[in-house]
Amino acid sequence: MRVVVVGAGVVGLSCAVLLAENGHTVEVRTSRQPPDTTSAVAAALWYPYRAHPRERVTAWSARTYAVLRGFAEGAPGSGVRMRAGTELLRRPAARPWWADAVENLRAVETPPAGYTGGWRFTAPVVDMGTYLPWLVGRLHDSGAQVVRERLAALPIDADVVVHASGLGARELVGDYTMQPVRGQVVVLEQWGLSEWWLDGSGITYVVPREREVVVGGSDEEGSADLAVDGDQAQQILRRAAVLVPEVAAARVIGHRVGLRPGRPAVRLEREQRADGPVVVHCYGHGGAGVTLSWGCAEEVRSLVAG
Numbered sequence: 001m002r003v004v005v006v007g008a009g010v011v012g013l014s015c016a017v018l019l020a021e022n023g024h025t026v027e028v029r030t031s032r033q034p035p036d037t038t039s040a041v042a043a044a045l046w047y048p049y050r051a052h053p054r055e056r057v058t059a060w061s062a063r064t065y066a067v068l069r070g071f072a073e074g075a076p077g078s079g080v081r082m083r084a085g086t087e088l089l090r091r092p093a094a095r096p097w098w099a100d101a102v103e104n105l106r107a108v109e110t111p112p113a114g115y116t117g118g119w120r121f122t123a124p125v126v127d128m129g130t131y132l133p134w135l136v137g138r139l140h141d142s143g144a145q146v147v148r149e150r151l152a153a154l155p156i157d158a159d160v161v162v163h164a165s166g167l168g169a170r171e172l173v174g175d176y177t178m179q180p181v182r183g184q185v186v187v188l189e190q191w192g193l194s195e196w197w198l199d200g201s202g203i204t205y206v207v208p209r210e211r212e213v214v215v216g217g218s219d220e221e222g223s224a225d226l227a228v229d230g231d232q233a234q235q236i237l238r239r240a241a242v243l244v245p246e247v248a249a250a251r252v253i254g255h256r257v258g259l260r261p262g263r264p265a266v267r268l269e270r271e272q273r274a275d276g277p278v279v280v281h282c283y284g285h286g287g288a289g290v291t292l293s294w295g296c297a298e299e300v301r302s303l304v305a306g
Contacts (some may be wrong), residue, residue, distance in 0.1 A: 071124075
């Protein structure tokens with residue numbers, strides 16, 4: 001079956017890899033190459049953020065957790081590592097709704113000053129600068145290709161189109177429930193940090209990679225401004241230093257801004273169009289593209305098969 005995947009972020013690439021490795025003839029079409037997508041900006045800590053509905057998100061994220069754990073254990077070139085970390089809470093809260101998707105979730109019994117509790121668990125952390133090229137390599141090994149092309153509409157020269165364009169859905173299918181959610185991060189030189197930290201009361205996080213530490217963030221619904229805000233960067237660093245004091249002395253090596261594909265709920269469904277090929281929509285993953293990627297890709301594979 002000939003499949004065209006629209007979009008080369010982490011969701012589109014994951015779908016394309018599964019389909020190509022299952023014998024389909026696959027071509028990815030994208031206006032931006034993988035290093036230029038929002039996925040490349042992501043801190044990429046497994047965490048179901050800004051994604052709904054909860055029941056489907058829990059299932060997709062649990063499956064992705066298992067797949068990424070497999071990469072961490074058996075694919076050292078993927079850039080995926082399992083790292084322990086802590087989510088701290090300033091107010092008492094119930095067990096997270098996504099708790100069944102992770103292993104060994106346990107309460108923080110002695111939280112630091114200013115916090116009432118929290119949760120510790122081990123989660124995949126993905127170095128996107130390594131992971132996205134690794135996915136593209138798997139695509140090429142399966143005979144698929146990534147073609148840069150700006151589309152005005154979904155393609156019709158395929159048996160099935162997998163629509164994973166993220167915010168591009170506004171133009172391609174007229175879905176104006178899609179809204180940009182601006183996120184800014186600061187990249188620090190790695191000083192030896194091995195655990196991630198997250199403030200559950202707001203979007204503040206410190207996520208270690210092999211050679212850098214990603215510190216965030218911001219959450220600005222409706223903003224499509226890709227310019228780096230220097231004042232905001234300083235605010236991010238101050239907040240992050242409360243979580244991890246070493247942040248204050250770390251060397252800044254970069255700034256990044258991305259636009260999350262916000263939607264009231266992830267759209268993952270098969271559409272039989274009267275005037276073209278079957279379309280499998282898979283977009284609107286909010287701040288959880290990495291977290292949902294393989295669970296969603298496996299469902300896409302089933303929908304493509306019919």
